[in-house]
Amino acid sequence: MSTNSNEQLKPIIYYNPVIKVTLEPSEIPWLIVNIQRPVKEMSQCTQAEKSMLFDALDIIEKAMLSHYQPDKINIASFGNVLPQVHCHIMARFHHDSFFPEPMWGSQQRQSTLQIDDIDCFCDQVHQLLTHALE
Template sequence: MNTLIIYENENFFIEKEESEIPWLKIFTKKPYKELGDVPKELRLQLFEIYDILEDEMKKYYKPTKINMASFANMLPRVHLHVMARFKNDSYFPHPMWGEKQRDAVLALPDEKEFYKRVVATLKQISLS
């Protein structure tokens, strides 16, 4: 499986998670182990990126809920999961890592257009 990186700058990259739902992961390029290890300036940028992804997901997909997660147990480096959840997705209301509730096929708008919107918005802010 190839990893799709939809955005990258000198400090961060955003990767698509293969899933039935819109699911992006924000990574710091430097492999910090804990969020508290990330310098404050970069933490602020990380959450600015998160805010943009959440806002764009809400506007574009109109989900039931946005989920955010940061476990980093399997991959011990700082990264945030940003997921658009829908009441009829396979796992809702449980986490995507939980027990499947139903078989679902979601009719969602084109993800490539969503990525274009995200990248355009990210390029408008100063993240260096």
């Protein structure tokens, strides 16, 4: 994994000329899939960019479900803070600190959730994306 100084040194899980996948530091497994080209709206993406974005989300969701067996997968795209097409994908658990609220919402409880194998998961995602998208 490498890091990207433009995004607060978030670890880069995967990148190619079309997309980049980074790890969001959190108590839950949380990745962000970015379109590399500077576009603010999904409608400004090419069909190839949209396809690769959704293929990556599909691959990551399946990997999260298999690896972590979460209660729910959340996928979100707002872009108000970072006006760049990107999607957050998170494995959610009934006992995480914010469930059922969004991770940037109001904390509901103090969680004891432990995700110890995030590096292993990120390596797996890198391999899956490399195999599928290149």
